[in-house]
Amino acid sequence: xxxxxxxxxxxxxxxxxxxxxxxxxxxxxxxxxxxxxxxxxxxxxxxxxxxxxxxxxxxxxxxxxxxxxxxxxxxxxxxxxxxxxxxxxxxxxxxxxxxxxxxxxxxxxxxxxxxxxxxxxxxxxxxxxxxxxxxxxxxxxxxxxxxxxxxxxxxxxxxxxxxxxxxxxxxxxxxxxxxxxxxxxxxxxxxxxxxxxxxxxxxxxxxxxxxxxxxxxxxxxxxxxxxxxxxxxxxxxxxxxxxxxxxxxxxxxxxxxxxxxxxxxxxxxxxxxxxxxxxxxxxxxxxxxxxxxxxxxxxxxxxxxxxxxxxxxxxxxxxxxxxxxxxxxxxxxxxxxxxxxxxxxxxxxxxxxxxxxxxxxxxxxxxxxxxxxxxxxxxxxxxxxxxxxxxxxx
Amino acid sequence: xxxxxxxxxxxxxxxxxxxxxxxxxxxxxxxxxxxxxxxxxxxxxxxxxxxxxxxxxxxxxxxxxxxxxxxxxxxxxxxxxxxxxxxxxxxxxxxxxxxxxxxxxxxxxxxxxxxxxxxxxxxxxxxxxxxxxxxxxxxxxxxxxxxxxxxxxxxxxxxxxxxxxxxxxxxxxxxxxxxxxxxxxxxxxxxxxxxxxxxxxxxxxxxxxxxxxxxxxxxxxxxxxxxxxxxxxxxxxxxxxxxxxxxxxxxxxxxxxxxxxxxxxxxxxxxxxxxxxxxxxxxxxxxxxxxxxxxxxxxxxxxxxxxxxxxxxxxxxxxxxxxxxxxxxxxxxxxxxxxxxxxxxxxxxxxxxxxxxxxxxxxxxxxxxxxxxxxxxxxxxxxxxxxxxxxxxx
Numbered sequence: 001x002x003x004x005x006x007x008x009x010x011x012x013x014x015x016x017x018x019x020x021x022x023x024x025x026x027x028x029x030x031x032x033x034x035x036x037x038x039x040x041x042x043x044x045x046x047x048x049x050x051x052x053x054x055x056x057x058x059x060x061x062x063x064x065x066x067x068x069x070x071x072x073x074x075x076x077x078x079x080x081x082x083x084x085x086x087x088x089x090x091x092x093x094x095x096x097x098x099x100x101x102x103x104x105x106x107x108x109x110x111x112x113x114x115x116x117x118x119x120x121x122x123x124x125x126x127x128x129x130x131x132x133x134x135x136x137x138x139x140x141x142x143x144x145x146x147x148x149x150x151x152x153x154x155x156x157x158x159x160x161x162x163x164x165x166x167x168x169x170x171x172x173x174x175x176x177x178x179x180x181x182x183x184x185x186x187x188x189x190x191x192x193x194x195x196x197x198x199x200x201x202x203x204x205x206x207x208x209x210x211x212x213x214x215x216x217x218x219x220x221x222x223x224x225x226x227x228x229x230x231x232x233x234x235x236x237x238x239x240x241x242x243x244x245x246x247x248x249x250x251x252x253x254x255x256x257x258x259x260x261x262x263x264x265x266x267x268x269x270x271x272x273x274x275x276x277x278x279x280x281x282x283x284x285x286x287x288x289x290x291x292x293x294x295x296x297x298x299x300x301x302x303x304x305x306x307x308x309x310x311x312x313x314x315x316x317x318x319x320x321x322x323x324x325x326x327x328x329x330x331x332x333x334x335x336x337x338x339x340x341x342x343x344x345x346x347x348x349x350x351x352x353x354x355x356x357x358x359x360x361x362x363x364x365x366x367x368x369x370x371x372x373x374x375x376x377x378x379x380x381x382x383x384x385x386x387x388x389x390x391x392x393x394x
Numbered sequence: 395x396x397x398x399x400x401x402x403x404x405x406x407x408x409x410x411x412x413x414x415x416x417x418x419x420x421x422x423x424x425x426x427x428x429x430x431x432x433x434x435x436x437x438x439x440x441x442x443x444x445x446x447x448x449x450x451x452x453x454x455x456x457x458x459x460x461x462x463x464x465x466x467x468x469x470x471x472x473x474x475x476x477x478x479x480x481x482x483x484x485x486x487x488x489x490x491x492x493x494x495x496x497x498x499x500x501x502x503x504x505x506x507x508x509x510x511x512x513x514x515x516x517x518x519x520x521x522x523x524x525x526x527x528x529x530x531x532x533x534x535x536x537x538x539x540x541x542x543x544x545x546x547x548x549x550x551x552x553x554x555x556x557x558x559x560x561x562x563x564x565x566x567x568x569x570x571x572x573x574x575x576x577x578x579x580x581x582x583x584x585x586x587x588x589x590x591x592x593x594x595x596x597x598x599x600x601x602x603x604x605x606x607x608x609x610x611x612x613x614x615x616x617x618x619x620x621x622x623x624x625x626x627x628x629x630x631x632x633x634x635x636x637x638x639x640x641x642x643x644x645x646x647x648x649x650x651x652x653x654x655x656x657x658x659x660x661x662x663x664x665x666x667x668x669x670x671x672x673x674x675x676x677x678x679x680x681x682x683x684x685x686x687x688x689x690x691x692x693x694x695x696x697x698x699x700x701x702x703x704x705x706x707x708x709x710x711x712x713x714x715x716x717x718x719x720x721x722x723x724x725x726x727x728x729x730x731x732x733x734x735x736x737x738x739x740x741x742x743x744x745x746x747x748x749x750x751x752x753x754x755x756x757x758x759x760x761x762x763x764x765x766x767x768x769x770x771x772x773x774x775x776x777x778x779x780x781x782x783x784x785x786x787x788x
Contacts, residue, residue: 002480003499003506020495021788053726076688076727086396096684096727097672099750101414105397112397121673124749154728155673155682187725278491279515279549288549290490294470295788298692298762331581332447332761333470333490334548355518356493367726368692371766374787392786393768394415394689 015317015382016358020276021295023369023376024360026319027385029270030252030378031063037234037251038067044240047071049093049227051249052080054367056391057376058087060252072115074247078105083391085114093117093227095183095247097147097155100128103136110140117180121147121157126170126177133176143180144171145227146216150208151188151201159212165219172221181225182212185247189232193306194262198236205233210242232263255366256309257301271376272319272360273312273369275335277353286328287337287350291361293330297368311335312361318382319360325350327361335361409711409776410752414670415689417763417770418754420713421779423664424646424772425457431628431645432461438634441465443487443621445643446474448761450785451770452481454646466509468641472499477785479508487511487621489577489641491541491549494522497530504534511574515541515551520564520571527570537574538565539621540610544602545582545595553606559613566615575619576606579641583626587700588656592630599627604636626657649760650703651695665770666709666754667763669729671747680722681731681744685755687724691762705729706755712776713754719744721755729755 012018041048050064053076061073061084072091075081081092082105090113098106098118109116120126129142146167149156157163159182171179186205192198205228216223228234229247240246253271254264275291293311302309311327314337328338337350337359353359363369370376370390378386406412435442444458447470455467455478466485469475475486476499484507492500492512503510514520523536540561543550551557553576565573580599586592599622610617622628623641634640647665648658669685687705696703705721708731722732731744731753747753757763764770764784772780 003476003502003508019499019788082397097682099670099672099684101670101750105413108397114397122749125673128749149675152678154725154730155675276493276495278493279519281543281549284546288491290493293693293762294765298694298759299687300692300694331548336548355516355522356495365692368687371688394413 012384014384015274015379018274018377018384020274020358021291022274023373024272024274024379025253025376026270027378027380029268030060033252033254033264033268033270034064034067037248038069040235041246042069044237044246046240046243047245049074049245049247051076051095051247052084054249055252055370056080057388058084059378059386059388061089064252071245074249077394078102079394080391081109081114081116085109085112091115093119093145093183095119095185097121098125098129100132103129103132106142107136107138110138115143117143117145119145119147119183120167121149121155123163123167123170126167130170130174130176138176141176141178143178145180145183145225146171146212148182148184148209148212150184150205151186153187156184159208159215164212164215168216168219168221179222181223181227181244182209182216183225183227184209186228186230186233189230190257190261192232192261195236198232198261198263199238202233202237206237206240206243213242231258232261235263250366253366255301255369256313256362256364257305260302260305260307266313266321266362269362271366271369272315272362275359275361277355277357277359279355280351280353282351285339285350287353289335289337289359290333291335292333294332295372296327296330296335296361296363297365297372299363299365299368301364309364312363315360315362317358317360406778408778409668409773412668412771412778414668414752415685416668417767418666418668418773419647419770420664421772421774423662424454427646427648427658427662427664428458428461431642432463434629435640436463438631438640440634440637441639443468443639443641445470445489445641446478448643449646449764450474451782452478453772453780453782455483458646465639468643471788472496473788474785475503475508475510479503479506485509487513487539487577489513489579491515492519492523494526497523497526500536501530501532504532509537511537511539513539513541513577514561515543515549517557517561517564520561524564524568524570532570535570535572537572539574539577539619540565540606542576542578542603542606544578544599545580547581550578553602553609558606558609562610562613562615573616575617575621575638576603576610577619577621578603580622580624580627583624584651584655586626586655589630592626592655592657593632596627596631600631600634600637607636625652626655629657644760647760649695649763650707650756650758651699654696654699654701660707660715660756663756665760665763666713666756667706669753669755671749671751671753673749674745674747676745679733679744681747683729683731683753684727685729686727688726689766690721690724690729690755690757691759691766693757693759693762695758703758706757709754709756711752711754
């Protein structure tokens with residue numbers, strides 16, 4: 001005799017009925033965050049190419065698209081490209097440096113009429129792309145953005161380098177490639193605390209991208225797209241003149257890293273993990289929950305912030321922060337809840353929890369926490385509206 | 395027109411053909427590690443209740459069972475219990491403190507003839523269990539181990555406390571529960587460097603568990619099972635007299651945390667992530683791979699070890715460590731490879747990598763890295779033997 005492992009879809013209608021641990025997204029906050037970015041991009045008279053890597057959810061992508069002003073999507077894996085393409089998205093930027101091993105799948109997408117764009121930052125990668133196209137008789141040219149390094153953060157070619165023009169020439173000269181433009185991600189903005197620092201980084205990201213585009217055009221080549229973005233710089237930018245598209249992802253749900261940087265308020269965080277209290281260690285003022293690092297992820301994104309929230313901020317079932325409580329440490333299926341500081345009067349003692357009581361935990365990093373789950377529950381206060389699948393894997 | 399997202403099973407026969415990032419397990423090392431524990435437990439004249447939470451794989455569970463001497467399995471989620479029960483495992487210990495929300499599923503397993511055992515560490519949880527059984531007319535008593543705290547690590551009741559006997563009495567007196575024994579997990583062993591410290595912790599874990607069992611029996615109650623374990627203490631224990639079962643999980647594949655503690659050699663680590671080089675930042679002596687934290691997980695388990703390996707040790711395609719290279723940092727789909735120290739002669743320069751070249755990365759923590767994947771490739775040197783599914787979720 002076997003047991004049924006599927007709990008079904010519309011079985012649970014109230015937060016208190018959900019199996020724990022599970023992932024919650026508060027619809028009103030999700031909509032508020034999506035509208036904030038949408039209005040901002042409209043004010044900038046620009047277009048948004050939302051990054052789906054945070055949510056990997058068709059439902060959220062649709063909500064973002066409905067608010068506009070979008071031009072296609074950004075993906076972080078070929079599997080995301082395939083998933084969203086099969087759901088009707090044709091204009092897709094795969095924003096991780098391409099290498100030849102992935103070109104069979106890219107080619108299959110192109111043959112199915114997907115308008116996929118690639119990125120690269122070296123003559124070596126450009127050469128491999130052209131070689132592949134020649135060897136495999138690729139009919140349509142590969143569309144390629146040159147990735148720029150505007151902040152010494154990760155990848156990209158320097159906007160003022162000779163390499164930029166060499167790569168641009170290779171892509172422009174080959175009948176197997178189309179030079180689609182330049183793109184960058186100012187990942188250094190994740191270390192910019194406060195609007196002033198974020199604004200400065202946004203200007204740097206914008207101006208160095210525009211410099212690269214000017215140099216390519218000045219050399220007689222096209223550079224139709226100038227694509228920039230990260231959630232902090234996107235929201236801090238006040239003039240997008242010359243920029244054709246802005247990419248951002250985490251803004252739709254936000255997280256403790258974003259509120260720690262001052263990009264949002266803690267009250268804007270739409271995502272939380274629901275856990276049940278499974279034990280107490282009253283002599284140590286600790287409580288245990290069944291949401292461990294398997295649910296929260298191992299991300300400790302606030303560990304170097306002025307306020308370190310451990311593995312997350314502990315709230316009651318209704319999402320109200322239990323002020324001084326955080327998940328101070330985590331094992332695979334155990335979250336250890338303790339007091340962040342023992343000083344405040346009226347602080348909540350973990351020993352006051354009842355076994356089976358439910359808590360909601362705001363995560364450090366939405367991208368890594370969402371990736372731990374197969375689905376999330378869309379909620380409206382205590383009411384469960386929908387159970388929504390999340391893509392995973394490569 | 396849609397594209398096919400499934401790469402199929404037996405498509406790839408060589409490491410160089412696998413899509414990246416992906417998860418590899420070297421069969422010869424897996425077998426060696428399984429046999430090491432099996433022989434050790436046999437020498438101790440004890441039984442092994444392997445923890446499946448590391449691998450969540452029927453194939454690996456079967457290999458462990460075949461070597462023996464096993465008595466059932468240990469699981470960390472109800473979903474694991476259901477999955478392994480449906481595959482034929484009936485003797486299952488769910489080793490996370492139970493709370494009433496999960497009892498519907500536990501009850502369903504029991505009604506399907508699963509011999510599932512629960513754990514708890516408070517009169518409050520015991521009371522809820524008895525209440526549930528009364529309310530829901532549970533025919534078979536719940537079998538319960540009392541969880542012990544032997545190392546102030548996480549959960550459990552103190553072996554010398556009055557609470558132990560109070561809980562034991564509740565479970566023993568109620569017709570709805572059976573007192574199955576005591577269990578503990580000396581998680582503090584993950585901070586024990588070297589065999590001497592691990593042996594000391596193993597003795598502590600064993601002796602305090604035996605103390606708890608003696609006290610329960612002295613009070614006239616049964617305590618058939620005395621269950622202990624963690625990979626470091628299991629392997630360090632040299633006398634298991636009085637212990638009925640030993641639990642361990644990560645030993646089958648090991649990881650950098652285990653080699654850092656001296657529980658295994660780095661060469662024993664059977665698990666690695668295969669990545670492709672996608673870029674180079676030669677001015678910074680860095681290379682980029684498509685295995686980021688989504689593949690490695692965010693686990694930084696060696697961060698407080700004498701040697702911090704960042705997000706992992708970088709090896710060539712054949713698994714040979716590129717001595718001074720580690721993944722120094724990680725973004726979602728980018729791993730940044732750099733030199734751990736710049737001192738050594740003949741050190742490998744990341745700039746020497748070719749775009750598309752493949753590397754294997756040994757992870758900090760096997761449990762968290764395996765959880766990032768839907769399947770692993772079982773390999774024999776360069777040859778791909780099988781593609782094996784991994785369970786996820788709750």
